[in-house]
Amino acid sequence: MSGRSRNSGGAAAMFAAALCFFLPYAAADEVPRKAQACVACHGLGGNSTDPAMPSLAGQPAQFISMQLFMFREGNRKDPQMSPMASSLSNADMNELAAYFSRQRPAAASHETASGNAAAGRRLAEQHHCVQCHGPALLGLQHIPRLAGQQFAYLRTQLRGFKARTRADFDGNMTSAAELLSENDIEILADYLSGLTPPRD
Amino acid sequence: MSPAPFRSHISLTSALVCALTAAAAQAQAPAAPAAPPSWQQGRNAEQEKSPLHPFAIEVTGKSAKQLPVDKLKVPDGFKVEVWAEGLPGARSMALGSKGTVFVGTRQLKDVYAIVDRGGKREVKTLLKDLDSPNGVVFSRGTLYVAERHRITRYDGIESRLDNPPEAKVVVDGLDPQKQPGHFWKFLALGPDGKLYYNVGAPGNIVMPSYFQASISRVDPKTGIIENYVQGVRNSVGFDWHPQTKQLWFGNHGRDWLGDESPNDTLHVATRKGQHFGYPYCHQGDTLDPEFGKNRSCSEFTPPALKLGAHIAPIGMRFYTGKMFPAEYQNNIFIAFRGSWNRTIKQGYNVTRVSFDADGKPKMEPFLTGFLQDEKADPPMWGRPNDVMVMRDGSLLVSDDQNGIIYRVSYAGK
Numbered sequence: 256m257s258g259r260s261r262n263s264g265g266a267a268a269m270f271a272a273a274l275c276f277f278l279p280y281a282a283a284d285e286v287p288r289k290a291q292a293c294v295a296c297h298g299l300g301g302n303s304t305d306p307a308m309p310s311l312a313g314q315p316a317q318f319i320s321m322q323l324f325m326f327r328e329g330n331r332k333d334p335q336m337s338p339m340a341s342s343l344s345n346a347d348m349n350e351l352a353a354y355f356s357r358q359r360p361a362a363a364s365h366e367t368a369s370g371n372a373a374a375g376r377r378l379a380e381q382h383h384c385v386q387c388h389g390p391a392l393l394g395l396q397h398i399p400r401l402a403g404q405q406f407a408y409l410r411t412q413l414r415g416f417k418a419r420t421r422a423d424f425d426g427n428m429t430s431a432a433e434l435l436s437e438n439d440i441e442i443l444a445d446y447l448s449g450l451t452p453p454r455d
Numbered sequence: 456m457s458p459a460p461f462r463s464h465i466s467l468t469s470a471l472v473c474a475l476t477a478a479a480a481q482a483q484a485p486a487a488p489a490a491p492p493s494w495q496q497g498r499n500a501e502q503e504k505s506p507l508h509p510f511a512i513e514v515t516g517k518s519a520k521q522l523p524v525d526k527l528k529v530p531d532g533f534k535v536e537v538w539a540e541g542l543p544g545a546r547s548m549a550l551g552s553k554g555t556v557f558v559g560t561r562q563l564k565d566v567y568a569i570v571d572r573g574g575k576r577e578v579k580t581l582l583k584d585l586d587s588p589n590g591v592v593f594s595r596g597t598l599y600v601a602e603r604h605r606i607t608r609y610d611g612i613e614s615r616l617d618n619p620p621e622a623k624v625v626v627d628g629l630d631p632q633k634q635p636g637h638f639w640k641f642l643a644l645g646p647d648g649k650l651y652y653n654v655g656a657p658g659n660i661v662m663p664s665y666f667q668a669s670i671s672r673v674d675p676k677t678g679i680i681e682n683y684v685q686g687v688r689n690s691v692g693f694d695w696h697p698q699t700k701q702l703w704f705g706n707h708g709r710d711w712l713g714d715e716s717p718n719d720t721l722h723v724a725t726r727k728g729q730h731f732g733y734p735y736c737h738q739g740d741t742l743d744p745e746f747g748k749n750r751s752c753s754e755f756t757p758p759a760l761k762l763g764a765h766i767a768p769i770g771m772r773f774y775t776g777k778m779f780p781a782e783y784q785n786n787i788f789i790a791f792r793g794s795w796n797r798t799i800k801q802g803y804n805v806t807r808v809s810f811d812a813d814g815k816p817k818m819e820p821f822l823t824g825f826l827q828d829e830k831a832d833p834p835m836w837g838r839p840n841d842v843m844v845m846r847d848g849s850l851l852v853s854d855d856q857n858g859i860i861y862r863v864s865y866a867g868k
Contacts, residue, residue, distance in 0.1 A: 345515035
């Protein structure tokens with residue numbers, strides 16, 4: 256089965272998770288040739304070490320393929336990503352999405368400032384982040400995992416949604432970010448980036 | 456305007472109240488909560504923590520070999536197979552006189568053409584950069600396309616599949632406020648030669664304007680439009696009975712009234728000007744908790760059949776082919792693309808509606824297997840969208856979740 260569902264693929268997923276536990280990140284899954292260009296910026300196994308570069312490891316496959324699609328179609332624009340996506344076919348995008356979604360997310364390297372954990376959680380609930388991204392902010396289907404994502408990247412995206420320069424699948428993020436102040440964005444990004452995604 | 460690449464059925468609420476202007480979160484004044492995502496509009500307080508959410512399509516499509524298509528089931532004697540793939544977002548279908556299958560999309564911007572070359576289907580992206588080109592009709596050599604804001608024609612299209620002509624406008628200005636809402640359009644050609652299309656409600660449960668929550672029609676010769684029927688929250692599939700020539704249509708009921716209420720519905724319009732209840736009365740017998748106050752359901756035309764709550768009827772056609780057994784003649788096939796707004800999911804199938812001796816409709820599932828786990832998120836691996844009877848009498852079914860078209864045929868007992 257597709258493995259998109261958090262409720263499906265039980266035995267296979269548990270086996271894969273058990274396997275991952277004993278292996279270093281990158282060795283758990285052979286890197287497809289198409290993904291080799293990605294890891295130069297997004298990090299080994301899609302675990303970015305650059306605060307401005309998003310981690311892809313463990314992101315929902317549908318989220319990754321949708322973002323690649325948006326870069327290729329010109330809805331999202333980025334000097335690095337737009338050319339990278341321009342030559343990818345739909346099948347390429349699905350393959351990359353499947354690969355990175357299978358990778359194990361690293362522990363959060365970002366440390367949330369004291370006070371921002373509680374304030375960030377409050378904002379995440381008040382602004383309905385948890386409604387779509389889930390109570391633990393892990394994402395599902397076309398909605399990204401925010402927990403442990405890179406700080407500067409999250410901040411840039413939220414600023415972009417608020418400024419209506421960041422493309423949005425269904426208007427929900429544009430609507431949600433409209434009400435955030437610059438300070439809210441700072442706190443939210445700081446809070447989200449410091450959350451460690453579950454590792455099994 | 457927003458850079459949003461995809462149109463959504465989700466309405467951005469305009470009544471946004473600035474909630475947090477505080478420079479420091481700790482120092483904030485008591486503030487109204489921010490407006491929720493608009494598909495949550497109409498929820499009651501108890502539903503605020505609801506995990507229910509709409510599902511997004513795979514914008515890059517999926518290959519049939521990645522999917523459990525062997526799980527699809529049809530009644531004995533029938534066969535279902537993958538007919539074409541590589542059509543992300545495939546929705547409404549229309550059949551050309553030379554056999555081209557035209558396919559519209561809603562969340563993407565493309566119209567596809569599928570050409571059968573000796574049993575091998577070739578998929579072309581025929582038209583690009585349109586605004587939710589959901590509705591497609593073929594008639595006398597011309598392809599009509601309904602976008603959110605306009606209906607256009609492409610004459611002589613089947614001989615110009617590789618260099619389609621410029622669009623000629625039949626009618627424009629159908630989306631004057633450019634607001635979010637149920638404004639992508641289904642399109643069908645009536646027996647009167649007019650093009651019928653829906654203008655849905657601007658949100659889940661909101662007061663529509665006079666031209667919204669309607670099925671309207673336009674005369675392609677003159678461009679004159681008129682409201683045909685009203686009180687229809689959103690209908691994205693309709694057809695005319697082959698004998699009575701009456702308009703039958705599916706309708707999507709409102710969300711957030713619970714797992715069992717209200718039903719989505721199948722209707723028949725017997726005359727122009729009928730009102731089917733939205734936003735006051737749902738499924739012919741259930742007053743809306745807000746808009747139904749001081750109203751009575753008796754002033755509205757009830758449905759012909761209740762289809763199931765939140766089950767999302769999309770394409771529907773009368774079966775007029777020669778391939779299926781005789782008892783299928785003039786039955787209706789309806790594709791159920793939902794449900795998402797129930798804790799226990801149902802639908803995700805193509806259902807057959809037949810009529811008893813008194814003309815009373817009843818339904819039974821016909822093509823099933825898309826729904827895998829009614830409690831899972833997501834519960835399904837595919838979503839049937841439109842149905843179309845081919846000249847040989849087989850039935851095509853589009854799946855916009857994956858961009859696949861299936862064919863159902865009948866081989867005998």
